[in-house]
Amino acid sequence: MAIKITDECINCGACEPECPNNAIYEGGVEWAIADGTSVKGAFVLMDGSTTDANTRHEPLAVDTYYITANKCTECQGFHEEPQCAAVCPVDCCVPDEMYRETVDELLAKKDKMHL
Template identity: 70%
Template sequence: MAIMITDECINCGACEPECPNTAIYEGGVEWNWAGGTELKEVELEDGSVVDAKTAQDPISNEYYYIVSGKCTECLGFHEEPQCAAVCPVDCCVDDPDYRETEDELLAKKDWLHN
């Protein structure tokens, strides 16, 4: 399962530089698939294909957020999610809306970092 940041976030920013997939962004900041990855194009859920550098709308305007499609819970890089390890208020938690097996997370890591 991916990690999410709850509304208890104090916007300290400790989590953002720890993410090996560049899946964490400051509230209000646009994100893209290319940042921190090897992706050139991405097929979206609706079947459309976008350039990986295309700006995407922020998921939150209020606090830091994690792009679930880029989160691998740090598998293949670290033994535990680094955002959760450094968060001073424990607001980086499992996202119940994005449940993935270890194999799925490792496959996502390979997809992101060919």
């Protein structure tokens, strides 16, 4: 399952550079699939809709850092554990119950983003 950042976030920014998928954004910043990935052209999001990889999407949070589940792979294929959770000083990077994915699904998502 994807990771989410809870309201306990202190906006330290330690998590953002650790994400191998560039799935973590500062509050208020728009996100795109192409950011930090090799994706070009059409990309199918988790809700089944299709977007262009370069399309900017509304921020998921305004006041704190956030993780877009469409890009989060829990660091599968890169690290033994989610790096955001490993470096978070207040333990606010936790599993997101809304996005349950198997390890195989997370690895397939990683492979789609990093050709």
